Amino acid sequence: MHRADSRDHMLVKSYILLPLILSAFERDSAIMSAHLRTPAPYLEALKIASSTATVDLRDVRQEMRTRGIKVYEQHRLKIGIEAKFICRGYHDRMLLLNDIIAAQAAIHMRRYLGLDISSYKSYEEQYQLKSKK
Template structure:
């Protein structure tokens, strides 16, 4: 049986992580706008990060289409997120543990905020 290649797995992982990162930025922006006295500069930085993450998500989706990948089920479990996907006709499964999600999301969020050198999403 043919297995998904590492590039395929990175695309699926990014497909799972990016919406979580975007949601975290949006949630943080909401909190900042109500709690800070002058939220505008901070919200601009977060808004820029959301736009960059959204652009990356578009690229990931295009890459998935080009490689014949399709996630058909995502499920939140106690220990993380499970995704089931089709890779060129073969059904695969990926489990991302909460610790891995938190670590990867932090790295990418710091990158989107300009705190670290930009890292490739896939």
């Protein structure tokens, strides 16, 4: 058995972030439909983005099952979200700070909306890590 590796942590992080992104899209759709004169094009863009995020969440869940990962507890704290999970028999925890959640969610939301995110550095570039491919 092996402890969680970086891919496992990325899956857990996505498992936490994607429902937040979906909630934001849903909330924004309600606001736009109530306050815009012609909300249809914006709502369509949000619906497409939401559908793509939903598919990604399904894929993340499937990959987590395949890799033996299960998040069994999540807590909203003042500083962020703490998740406890089991990865191939080992208990682990992850703390995502609110600033990290906001920044990562904004990047993912831009990508789902079809906006250019090339100016944002990847995790590997930001921390000068060599990605395993």
